[in-house]
Amino acid sequence: MSSFMRPQDAAGWATLVLAVIIILLGLPLVYMGAELAALGGSWYYVICGLAVTLSGVLMALGRVAGALLYLAACAFTWLWALWEVGLDGWGLLPRVFGPSLIAIAVLLCMPVLKRAEAAHSPSARKVA
Amino acid sequence: MSPKPMLRNVLLGATIIAGMTAAAIAQVPPADQPPGTGNATPPAEQPAPPADSFAPPSPNAPQSPGVNAANIPDGPPAEPSEATPMVEQVTANPAHDDWPGYGRDDRATRFSPLDQITPSNVGHLKRAFIYHTGSKPAPGQTNKWAAETTPIKVGDGLYMCSAMNDMMRIDPATGKEVWHFHANEKYDSIPYTAACKAVVYYTSSTVPEGEHCHHRILEATLDERLIEVDSEDGKVCEGFGWHGMVNLMKGMGESVPGFVAETAPPPIVNGAIITNQEILDGQRRWAPSGVIRGYDAETGRFLWAWDVNRPHEHGEPKEGEHYSRGTPNSWAAMIGDNALGLVYVPTGNSAADYYSAMRSPEENKVSSAVVAIDVKTGEPRWVFQTVHKDVWDYDIGSQPTLMDFTKPDGTTVPALIMPTKRGQTFVLDRRTGDPVLPVEERPAPSPGMVPGDTRAPTQPWSVGMPRLGFAPLKEADMWGMSPIDQLYCRLKYRRAHYVGEFTPPSIDKPWLEYPGYNGGSDWGSVAYDEKTGILIANWNNTPMYDQLVNRKKADQLGLMPVDDPNYKPGGGGAEGAGAMAETPYGIVVSPFWDEYTGMMCNRPPYGMITAIDMHTQKVLWQHPLGSARANGPFGLPTHLPLNIGTPNNGGPVITAGGLIFVAATTDNMIHAFDIHTGKEVWNDVLPGGGQATPMTYEYKGKQYVAIMAGGHHFMMTPVTDDLVVYALDNVN
Incomplete structure (x- = not known):
């Protein structure tokens, strides 16, 4: 079983904080999104909420896959948003603006996650 | 860039994050929000007598101190009479440079x-x-x-009223005050809003030119007075009413200050001042009357009343009686028609706006309508209704605009344009009330969800005029700053009843009212x-996001009518939650918004x-x-x-x-x-x-x-x- 990241520097801490924020943002999407789906509304939120929450957990574990999952969820969000409102600026704002900002932050954290994953991998241990 | 705007921009950015979490944290809505599913139990089959903590005041109870604000002596009830003939007024053919009336x-x-x-x-x-x-x-x-x-x-004078009914003449070039009439109005007299839309310029037919009060400035006040002053010196016209004032609370029965008020300029038609009045919404079923009255512009003498539930009695009520209670009130600016001898009254709703089971057939005919009244007799000539059995507060707020409408066959019709809160704009023949442009009766959601209170099966649509509105709301129309507050609004949308325009009021959960009561056109x-x-x-x-609540819940929410001794300002208002006392339900009304961010949900x-x-x-x-x-x-x-x-x-x-x-x-x-x-x-x-x-x-x-x-x-x-x-x- 993997353990949580042990940040060594500012970049590491920033990554962990970002991961926690992503979890905190993902959980209400799951919770409220499940109710929305149950009431006959869109399934996007509960599905995306699960993916985002999982991506935050994986990032907190120092896994590159977490970042990749978040980026995939963001890409999926773009596709869904364009399907739902087309190229309408006001319509796109709530759907993609915030998630895309976070996606940029996730991209910036990628080197940290790669380092963390390398440190945990068996080959890295051999080298050490 | 100064630090302040930068800080605001940073805050805006932070909103993207913070707004997401804020929306998620608390699921308990603030007290002024509809209570939602499961919080409002429907009443038993036979609604129990209202469990109010007090006995409603008798409509015959004396008016509270301050209701007759200037202590104007009333005199015996007056019989109907006709107005002193009028000379042509400045608004008939305004001088090129002037703006002599509210709508010019x-x-x-x-x-x-x-x-x-x-x-x-x-x-x-x-x-x-x-x-x-x-x-x-x-x-x-x-x-x-x-x-x-x-x-x-008008001429050398700019005339206006203040929000609390002082009247002023100002120099049009410099803004220097020429005179200032003090109305000495009390704060308690403010109804929902301290407003005064305009004063009225009146030229006397009996006082010769050059004498005091030949040209007069008239207003109707929040504390229910008509006041006429001279346009040159701002002093009251002694020949009008009692020292320049008429008490409009005469014959209104039990009331408290602020319950009944006038905010619109009263039109003068063929010598008759026509008054309507705003009755505070949502208070009680038997609120003071929505009666329309005529007064002589020269003397302030009572001329006639049009009282919905006493349709053929045009005099003042006898001693110990009062105008019929709870009838549709009209608060919009009216418009007169000297040639046809009519005043066009945009009406509102009977008292207790969101519950219609206790309304009389007479009230149902004239609520949320345009009513043309003969200014000689007070007799209604025609009625055109814009909402049948209105339970959405779609009272008409707009002043009608008159026009000559040229038909395709070249004939000209004296017409009236009536904008509405629904965004349906009706164009009517002023002589008959018949639509000039096509109006369709379209099926509407019926019979509704409130026991014993059925909705009308159809509603009128002005299909000949462009609609001032959009298509019905879809879940995808919900908005926000982030996916989370957008999701919150989508949930609010799904948690409510909504089947498009005229979604009937509901008790078990909120309903979406769209268009809202602010219009369309207000x-x-x-x-x-x-x-x-x-x-x-x-x-x-x-x-809007509304919900009916049963009496027990209304009491829990502290909803009380304005004349309840325990009433606290803010405990229920004209535009928010209301007790609707003397009906089985109270009403909770809020904008359809994310109450955490304060942003609209659509x-x-x-x-x-x-x-x-x-x-x-x-x-x-x-x-x-x-x-x-x-x-x-x-x-x-x-x-x-x-x-x-x-x-x-x-x-x-x-x-x-x-x-x-x-x-x-x-x-x-x-x-x-x-x-x-x-x-x-x-x-x-x-x-x-x-x-x-x-x-x-x-x-x-x-x-x-x-x-x-x-x-x-x-x-x-x-x-x-x-x-x-x-x-x-x-x-x-």
Whole structure:
């Protein structure tokens, strides 16, 4: 079983904080999104909420896959948003603006996650 | 960049994150929100007698102290009589330079022939002066202000009223006060809003020219008085009523200050002053009457009453009796028709707006309608209803505008344009009330969800006129700053009943009211250029989120009528939650918004402006009205010049110079548009909210534009006592 990241520097801490924020943002999407789906509304939120929450957990574990999952969820969000409102600026704002900002932050954290994953991998241990 | 705006921008950015979490944290709505599913149990089969903690006052109970504010002696009940004949008034054919009435002329066109200011020179428009009316909240007073005032200009005088009914004459060039009449109104007399839309200029037929009170200024007040003063010195006209005043609370029965009020200018038609009155919404089923009355413009003598549940009695009620209670009240500005001898009354709803089971058939015929009343007798001539059995507070707020409508066969019909909160604009024949443009009765959701209170099976749609509104809401129309607050709004949408327009009221969970009760078109009304046939309307797109609650729940929420001894201001208001005492239900009303961020749940725009060609009934142009500069999440101004389209209250003005002036928006700006293209050619930030209709006049060769920047408490715009007047800086 993997353990949580042990940040060594500012970049590491920033990554962990970002991961926690992503979890905190993902959980209400799951919770409220499940109710929305149950009431006959869109399934996007509960599905995306699960993916985002999982991506935050994986990032907190120092896994590159977490970042990749978040980026995939963001890409999926773009596709869904364009399907739902087309190229309408006001319509796109709530759907993609915030998630895309976070996606940029996730991209910036990628080197940290790669380092963390390398440190945990068996080959890295051999080298050490 | 100064630190403050930067901080705001950072905060805006932080909103993206914070807004997401804030929406998620608390699932318990604030107290002024509809309680939601499971919190309102439907009543038993037989509704128990209302479990009020007090006995409702008898309608025959004496009026509380202060209701007859000036202690005007009433005298015995008067029999119907006819008005003193009238001379032609200044509004019949306004002088080129003047704006002599609320809607400028006898037709309420809000069109001025002035053309000094044009789209090409409007950039030179600068403030000429600011006049202070002196009426705004004192420290410690709850803000109930929204002056909504349009000054009038006749000859050398600019005349207006303050939000609390002082009357003033101002020099049109300098803003210097010539005289000031003190109405000495009490704070307790303010109903929902301290407003005075305009004064009325009246020329006497019995007092000769040159004598005191030949030209008079008339107003109707919040504390239910008619007051006439002389236009030259501002002193009361002793020949009118009791020392210049008439007590309009006579015959109204039990009441408390602030329950009954007048905010609109009373029209004078063939010598009769016609009065209507705003009755505080949502208080009790047997609230004071919505009676329409006529008074002699010369003497203040009572002429007649039109009392819905006493249809053929036109005199004042006998001693110990009162006008019929709870009948539809009319609070909009009315319009007269001297040629046909009619006054057109835009009516509202019977008391207890959201529950209709206790209304009489007579009330059901005339609520949320245009009623044409014969000004000689008080007898109704025709009725055109815009909503059948209204339970959505779709009372009519707009003043009708009169026009001559040319039919395809070339004949001309004297017509009336009636904008409504529904965004349906009806065009009617003034002689008969018959629609000039087609009106269809379309199926509406029926029978509804409240036991014993069935909805009308059809509702009228003005299919011949462009609709001032959008298609019904879909879940995908929900909005927010982030996916989380958008999701919260989608949930609110799914948690409510909604089957499109006229979704019936419900008890088990909230229902979505769309269009909302702020319109469509509200009291701002429309402007019409008879020469070009262009009609200008600004309107709202703001849904409401409502729920009926049973009496027990209403008591728990502390909903009480205004005349309950335990009533606390803020415990229930005209536009929010209401007790609707003496019915089985109370009502909880809120904007359809994310109550955590304060942003509307539906996507923008929230306000629009539309130009319609009345010859073809086609939209010439239409676009969002109002920017995001003073609005944003958590009430923070964004300072963004984005033309998002904001809620707006206050009407437009058209000038022969090819311009439209309109303020109204919650960005606290006054805007000028080129009437032909719709392009915004000028704007200015006002010191307060511009929730009033502007006006324009010329004086000594110079054209001025005046706007009352009085703000509006409900629109949450800054309240001031500033009348701001503009003129070109390159004209002497």
